[in-house]
Amino acid sequence: MTESLTWERTTWGDPRAEVLLAAMDAEISPRYAALRGTAAPPAPPSGEDVDHVLLALVDGVPAATGTLRRLPDRWEVKRLFIAAAHRRRGLAGAVLERLEASARELGAQEVYLQTGNRQPEAIALYERTGWERVEVYSPYDPTDGISICFRKPLTAAVPR
Template sequence: MTATDQGRTLLRDGRTLTWERTSWDDPRGEALRTAMDAEIGPRYATLRGDSPRPAPPTTEDVAFLLLALVDGEVAATGTLRRLPDRWEVKRLFIDAGHRRLGLASAVLEQLEEGAREQGAAELFLQTGNRQPEAIALYERQGWERVPVFAPYDPADGISVCFRKPLPA
């Protein structure tokens, strides 16, 4: 990716990347989350069984939902969530037709910058053990593994949690 003078980013394939911050209830973000659930959910179906999942983010606790637009088309999303004791990255997902463009790293960087703007000194996130591509991304981006934190269940063997300090 290379920056252009219009404040947009040129992707290596020549398309233009722009960013939009919006709310959790934006239907474009909801469509990507639905696609994420359809893709990732089956990986965990046998592990989860009937176990309840932690409550999803709400409009009230989401600082913003980030959308990456490639030539105006919604390509990726990530969420910055504010909880009483921490800031958390949630629901990072890249549309299948827009992968291998560096968007996952770029979304993380945008979320980290947004968290700094909100005064966060560190970020946390949770992923699952059946998402090796996500785990590899977070490790490449300088996230460190930490013990599983609430509301995730350390006994279920699914959660892999990370933390990243955000230098000023």
């Protein structure tokens, strides 16, 4: 049986994306609890700074999400997450490609992202898909020993 994959651009607060983001928090937060101690994690995106939320739906069920956030001086990919049942199918790379295309449409020449040092699968994805490590940028703390930041130049889309 073939699964049906559809893409939907939505907004912050979409309950389908919130289910995925809650799963992300439940999976990722424990990795950093000992490192952070009592320090607060970086502030999450909000409806005011997120341009859009991308959802991948497999047979109508939310399978993956990612957001494009506007910082004062750059566009940033945030909250990229693939539901456990849908991993190893290329969805993470597809979400990234679509977010990069959206940033390009918004006039961005480059896009950034931040991840943590306890997410080797995310780091491997970014390096494999052409992202380059850069210095930790604001609003992240370069002294926290956790943040790893990346940048990707955006080239013109190739006509299909």
